[in-house]
Amino acid sequence: MKFIVFWEYQPETLDIVLKKLNKFKKEEAKNAEKYPAILTGPFLFTGESKGITICLADNDEQIFSLYQYLHPELKMSFVPVMDTEEAKEFLLLGK
Helix, strand or coil: CEEEEEEECCHHHHHHHHHHHHHHHHHHHHCHHHCCEEEEEEEECCCCCEEEEEEECCCHHHHHHHHHHHCCCCEEEEEEECCHHHHHHHHHHCC
């Protein structure tokens, strides 16, 4: 399932967040199946310490692993989304 990940950090923790993200990239390269695939982003909201990323997760454990790795410095909310074709199929199957 695709998710929009809304994330936010405290400006005073930016150094820690950047170090953690660099470390995460190495961890993700070694254990890609443990984490959701990043489809696009991260995008920073101009002038703010928050933004969004869009990812694709195969299971809940991937979401939890990402959250656990970057928390508490990066607060994250995961909102599931689907494109209109998927939604149309989903709605038609429900009838």
